[in-house]
Amino acid sequence: KNEVEQSPQNLTAQEGEFITINCSYSVGISALHWLQQHPGGGIVSLFMLSSGKKKHGRLIATINIQEKHSSLHITASHPRDSAVYICAAARGTYKYIFGTGTRLKVLA
């Protein structure tokens, strides 16, 4: 069993839908990092959080430390949100453990 699990693996949504991507981890962490990877391959940082909730535009990330679970929400989804979303558990100061990613496709 992977130490960081994401669900779903693949997700197709219609434009405007509310989307939730989940990340569960089984190890102690110092923070949880949400990343976005576009088809070209480059990875962009979305959020890094160690407690509570963060919001940026249409994106919201939450984390529940006790339950070892984090969610990434996208409100009013748009085709440009189509990408792979990756959660990474930060262990200590230097090591990340990555989930396998959720491939999101938003249809116009």
Next chain:
Amino acid sequence: DGGITQSPKYLFRKEGQNVTLSCEQNLNHDAMYWYRQDPGQGLRLIYYSQIVNDFQKGDIAEGYSVSREKKESFPLTVTSAQKNPTAFYLCATRGAIYNEQFFGPGTRLTVL
């Protein structure tokens, strides 16, 4: 324009040849990382360096080598000993305040 550059974006090599992937940063970050990404798998750590002239093996270091002679540069050499080198390679740095990692655009290596 601060950031991380990796070159080239696409690289093709014949089997048995060593190849060096470039990673340069002007973020003034001490720590740098090399990851490998394969389809359906999470990123896996090859090597990391927390400071100049020091580096450590990651989870899949066999068949790879690195150097860290300058703060700005962390090149990765994929040697002929790497059994399955075709993959997407990502370089990253780590910020000092929040320990957040920042990623370069990646190099896609294909060994023919």
